[in-house]
Amino acid sequence: MPLPIRIRANADETRTRILEKAEELFRRLGFAKTAVADIAAELGMSPANVYRFFASKNALVEAICEQHLARIHAELMRIARANDPVVDRLERFALSIIRYHKANFLTERRLHDIVLVAMEHSWESITQHKEALATLIESILRSGVDSGEVGPAVDPRQAARIILGCLTRFCHPMVIQQHVDDDLEAEAQATIRFLGRALQ
């Protein structure tokens, strides 16, 4: 029997509040130093209540990771569907990923641990996310085949996966972390313009 709507809404709210508080504490104290008991205490609830929603600290990281991936995906989908030239959309696609990283992960050294934990425990979500990114790039290329911007010799499916691989330097959290001082946005723009030549 499904739960009455009001109880389910409360459960969703509680889940969201736990996730927000967990992310806040991971950012403030670091992943290793944050206990589930700390998260519960700050929310004025029992640890048992947190565990009703998330079986472990790793499960919290997975849920936070999935939330971030969903946000990035929503933004990239808007870019892919816009009515702009192919190369412009690819450029905005790459810049949007770099800026998301800068805004959310690069400012805090502490977050690096969480990214590592997420990469270890949410590998399936990350693999699905990469597949979703490849599919979005593929849709950009297909619209370019229709408009004549992408040459007939290009296989949109294969080219999309190659382009995503070429953007590893700008998308992979560990790699970006090592290059915070580089002008990644300018490099990404030059890379997209270069790749655009291969699409003709």
Place this chain on the structure above:
Amino acid sequence: MPLPIRIRANADETRTRILEKAEELFRRLGFAKTAVADIAAELGMSPANVYRFFASKNALVEAICEQHLARIHAELMRIARANDPVVDRLERFALSIIRYHKANFLTERRLHDIVLVAMEHSWESITQHKEALATLIESILRSGVDSGEVGPAVDPRQAARIILGCLTRFCHPMVIQQHVDDDLEAEAQATIRFLGRALQ
């Protein structure tokens, strides 16, 4: 006053023996579990003697890292100077890096720690190495401009750096480690063929 040749030769030999033994133990026991005293004991010398050559375990990792980078560089230089078509040389360049990783690092899970330590402590060597790789790719592209394989609109210096960035997925130790199950060689070949189109 320079040391007499025989003493210097002995010092070089000792240095090499220490490095070989250190790498062997790091691979066998892991970086964290290997002490300088273990390396000294296996060589039948005092820890003080090891410290005469290497001030710390990190200094050993740096020297091992530099040795590997020098070996990779020597092989890539042979490929860059060969008298083959540009795209063939770029392909062998990428495959050679992937195969070196497979042969030396990917077989042993333990080695991952050492790569992380090396990336943290030998950042300067690694930056120099990347610059050297970019210069080798640039030399391949320049020979292609001369032969007409690379179009006049391509700036060899900039294109070389873009291509190296696009190969991050196949060159970066941490990224490769996450993709051991993928067919990286086939992906690298497809990527180089795609990039080759941008060079025309």
